[in-house]
Amino acid sequence: xxxxxxxxxxxxxxxxxxxxxxxxxxxxxxxxxxxxxxxxxxxxxxxxxxxxxxxxxxxxxxxxxxxxxxxxxxxxxxxxxxxxxxxxxxxxxxxxxxxxxxxxxxxxxxxxxxxxxxxxxxxxxxxxxxxxxxxxxxxxxxxxxxxxxxxxxxxxxxxxxxxxxxxxxxxxxxxxxxxxxxxxxxxxxxxxxxxxxxxxxxxxxxxxxxxxxxxxxxxxx
Numbered sequence: 001x002x003x004x005x006x007x008x009x010x011x012x013x014x015x016x017x018x019x020x021x022x023x024x025x026x027x028x029x030x031x032x033x034x035x036x037x038x039x040x041x042x043x044x045x046x047x048x049x050x051x052x053x054x055x056x057x058x059x060x061x062x063x064x065x066x067x068x069x070x071x072x073x074x075x076x077x078x079x080x081x082x083x084x085x086x087x088x089x090x091x092x093x094x095x096x097x098x099x100x101x102x103x104x105x106x107x108x109x110x111x112x113x114x115x116x117x118x119x120x121x122x123x124x125x126x127x128x129x130x131x132x133x134x135x136x137x138x139x140x141x142x143x144x145x146x147x148x149x150x151x152x153x154x155x156x157x158x159x160x161x162x163x164x165x166x167x168x169x170x171x172x173x174x175x176x177x178x179x180x181x182x183x184x185x186x187x188x189x190x191x192x193x194x195x196x197x198x199x200x201x202x203x204x205x206x207x208x209x210x211x212x213x214x215x216x217x218x219x220x221x
Contacts, residue, residue, distance in 0.1 A: 003074040004033060004102065006043040007065045009083045028079035032104035041074055066099050075100035081118055082201045088120045105199050121200060129174040129202070136170030171205045172218055178202065179219065190215040 008025045022045065033040055044065040048058050062084075069076050078084055081103050085091055094101065095115070103110055106118065175197075182196045190212035197210040204214055 002036070002038045003041045003072060004038045004077045005041055005065050005069045005072070005074050007046075007062060007076050007078050007083065008043065009046045009048065009059070009062070009078075011048070025079035025083060028104050029077055032077065032102075032108075036108055038077075041072060042068055044068075066094075066097050069099045070097075075102050077102040077104060079104050080198060080201075081106065081115065082198075091115060105195070118200070129171070132174045133167065133170045136173070137167060140166040140170075168205060175202065175218060179215070190219075 006026070006029050008022055008029075010021045026043075029040075032038075042065075044061040046059045046061040065076050068074070076099055078101070081091075084094060084101065084103075101115065102108060103115065103118075106114070110118075178200075179193060179197070182193055187193055187196050194210035194212055194215045197215070202210070204210055208214075
C-alpha cells in the first residue's frame with residue numbers, strides 16, 4: 001500500500017483559524033486516498049502565502065512534510081497544485097527535492113513533467129489576465145473615470161462603482177476566452193468549468209476559488 005504525506009495550505013491566519021479552505025482540501029485528499037487505496041501517514045498544514053522567492057523558508061510545515069516523506073520514502077499529496085505554489089520556478093525547486101508529489105485533482109498519473117506544464121500554463125494565464133486588466137483600467141482612467149475616493153462621498157461612491165464595473169468587465173473579457181477554450185475541450189456545466197479553472201490556478205476577480213455560481217455570473221454578464 002502506497003504511503004502518502006498530506007500537505008494543506010491556506011494563505012491567511014483568518015482562514016487558518018476558521019478552517020476556511022482546509023476542510024475542502026482535506027476532503028479532496030481523503031477522497032483521493034480512498035479511491036487509490038493509499039495510506040495516509042501524516043498531515044502538515046501551513047498558514048502562509050505562496051508568494052516570494054523565499055516561500056519555502058516561510059513554510060516550515062512544507063519543509064517538514066518533505067523531510068518526513070523523504071525519510072519514509074512516501075509521496076506528498078496536495079488537493080490542488082496551487083496549494084504548493086502558483087509559481088512555476090517554485091514548483092521546479094520542489095521537484096528538485098526528489099520527493100514525489102501527487103495532486104489529487106489531477107490524478108495519480110500526473111507525472112513531474114505534466115505538473116511543470118500545468119504550473120507554467122497557470123502562471124502564464126494569470127500574468128496575461130493581470131496585464132490586460134491593468135491596461136483596461138488605464139484606458140478607463142484616460143477616458144475620465146476617476147479611480148479612488150474623494151471627499152464628496154456620493155460622487156466618490158458612484159465613481160467607485162464605475163471603476164469596479166470597469167475592472168469586472170476587464171476581468172470577464174480576459175477570463176471568458178479561457179472558459180470558452182475549456183468548453184471547447186469537452187468540459188460542460190458550471191461546476192465542471194469551475195473545477196477546471198481552479199485546476200489551472202486561475203482565481204476569481206476577488207482572488208478566491210471558482211464555484212458553479214461564480215462561473216454562471218461570469219458567463220451571463
